[in-house]
Amino acid sequence: MPMLQRCLAVVDAGLCLFIFFPLAIFHWRGTWQLQDIYFLPGNLVDSSWISLAIGANLGLVELLTQPYLGGAIHQEHKVLYFIYSRLHLYIHGWAVMSFWRGVWNLLDLYLTEGWINSLIILIICQIISFVTRTTRTNVGIPVSIMLDTDPDLLEPDTVFKISPEDSIRYMLDCLFTQFIIIFSSICIWRGIWNIFDTFLLPSHHFMSDVISLLIGAGLVALMFILQPPLAWISEKLEARSALHKLIYEDFIFFIATWANLLLWRGAWDLCIEYMLPDPEVGSWVCHWIGTVGMMSLQVFNNVGLNGIERDGQYQGGEGIFPVYYLRIYLQDKIQTTFKVYKKLGIKSQDDTVPMLGTNGIQDSGCLDNGQEKTYTVDNQPESCVDPDPAVDKEDNIKEQCTHDSNLPNNTLNGKVTPGEISQSSNSQRNVNHDPLIINYVVGSIHDFETSPRDQKSETVS
Numbered sequence: 042m043p044m045l046q047r048c049l050a051v052v053d054a055g056l057c058l059f060i061f062f063p064l065a066i067f068h069w070r071g072t073w074q075l076q077d078i079y080f081l082p083g084n085l086v087d088s089s090w091i092s093l094a095i096g097a098n099l100g101l102v103e104l105l106t107q108p109y110l111g112g113a114i115h116q117e118h119k120v121l122y123f124i125y126s127r128l129h130l131y132i133h134g135w136a137v138m139s140f141w142r143g144v145w146n147l148l149d150l151y152l153t154e155g156w157i158n159s160l161i162i163l164i165i166c167q168i169i170s171f172v173t174r175t176t177r178t179n180v181g182i183p184v185s186i187m188l189d190t191d192p193d194l195l196e197p198d199t200v201f202k203i204s205p206e207d208s209i210r211y212m213l214d215c216l217f218t219q220f221i222i223i224f225s226s227i228c229i230w231r232g233i234w235n236i237f238d239t240f241l242l243p244s245h246h247f248m249s250d251v252i253s254l255l256i257g258a259g260l261v262a263l264m265f266i267l268q269p270p271l272a273w274i275s276e277k278l279e280a281r282s283a284l285h286k287l288i289y290e291d292f293i294f295f296i297a298t299w300a301n302l303l304l305w306r307g308a309w310d311l312c313i314e315y316m317l318p319d320p321e322v323g324s325w326v327c328h329w330i331g332t333v334g335m336m337s338l339q340v341f342n343n344v345g346l347n348g349i350e351r352d353g354q355y356q357g358g359e360g361i362f363p364v365y366y367l368r369i370y371l372q373d374k375i376q377t378t379f380k381v382y383k384k385l386g387i388k389s390q391d392d393t394v395p396m397l398g399t400n401g402i403q404d405s406g407c408l409d410n411g412q413e414k415t416y417t418v419d420n421q422p423e424s425c426v427d428p429d430p431a432v433d434k435e436d437n438i439k440e441q442c443t444h445d446s447n448l449p450n451n452t453l454n455g456k457v458t459p460g461e462i463s464q465s466s467n468s469q470r471n472v473n474h475d476p477l478i479i480n481y482v483v484g485s486i487h488d489f490e491t492s493p494r495d496q497k498s499e500t501v502s
């Protein structure tokens with residue numbers, strides 16, 4: 042992995058942990074408390090039922106209407122698309138928060154907050170996650186993020202990715218997603234949260250929250266550090282057995298969920314108690330700080346749990362909580378820089394510019410059957426040297442590595458579609474292949490493996 046990519050990976054992890062995550066806490070705390078204040082504040086039971094009704098119905102209506110609204114508004118109409126997509130995200134955020142608040146409060150009110158019933162429900166819902174292969178859905182920010190520039194932003198996010206053209210099965214898919222998968226995720230978070238409330242210094246709330254925050258932040262940071270070896274193990278297991286890989290990744294996401302809950306619990310409680318503790322002022326201020334901040338940084342999509350994705354669908358170790366932010370936004374810029382460097386004969390910091398080829402592609406000995414080889418302007422393989430000294434060096438470079446037209450040009454206007462710049466021999470989906478990409482920013486061809494979100498229109502039987 043080149044040094045620049047390592048640095049960007051560290052920066053991306055830091056942004057998730059210290060910028061995006063606090064903004065998400067602000068938004069959740071503000072939106073949740075605004076419902077406490079304005080939804081029948083003197084009657085928690087009825088207030089919670091109102092939240093549940095709003096969240097469940099609004100979320101279901103969004104899933105059912107998204108195929109038609111999203112198809113009518115295209116990204117070519119930039120202003121209209123931006124306004125509608127951000128309004129959709131904001132309304133979706135309220136729907137998510139209302140559903141969570143309603144389910145969480147009603148479970149506490151009718152089943153109490155005792156750890157025994159929380160543990161029983163947690164076990165049942167965790168089994169549901171394992172069986173339906175949606176364990177990774179329980180992990181949210183900062184362990185994983187999604188950008189608002191995703192070209193599939195307005196596509197419905199369901200479990201089985203049934204095509205809307207099959208109306209009956211699509212409706213069943215929406216119902217299953219809303220009332221089984223999302224409901225199970227809420228129960229898992231509530232169960233873990235109540236267990237920590239019961240056993241982690243229950244009589245010392247401040248110390249309990251601080252310890253929870255510190256342990257959670259440490260575990261999440263450790264998982265970021267261990268991402269490369271964990272992904273390498275997943276890739277090796279994939280070569281041996283898909284089942285072994287699935288069990289391994291489910292275990293990793295199980296641990297990540299508990300670590301994430303420690304972090305969220307500590308930050309949430311401390312925010313409510315010490316960050317503008319006045320309920321009305323604090324809720325409004327936190328709501329708008331979180332909303333404006335996350336929308337400005339193009340990460341408001343993370344107010345939910347980062348979409349409904351199936352365990353084991355990612356190839357080449359990509360399923361181990363990849364966090365890409367600057368590495369997406371800066372990709373075009375750094376690729377352009379290296380093209381300039383090559384034309385000027387300037388070497389990179391390690392005197393090489395790593396390149397990647399796809400399987401079966403050879404370019405005059407510069408690349409060999411998809412294996413990574415180093416390339417420099419001043420020290421080229423013999424078969425790549427221009428026999429005519431009079432030929433301009435720029436022309437020589439273009440002849441050797443003609444790939445500019447194949448690189449995606451939508452990085453700044455939208456998320457780089459993983460299928461545009463990656464391929465995997467084990468992929469279960471059709472993707473677009475580019476014959477060549479610069480391996481300085483992206484590091485590995487697996488870094489941008491196609492995700493299930495990129496194939497929402499695919500019908501899964």
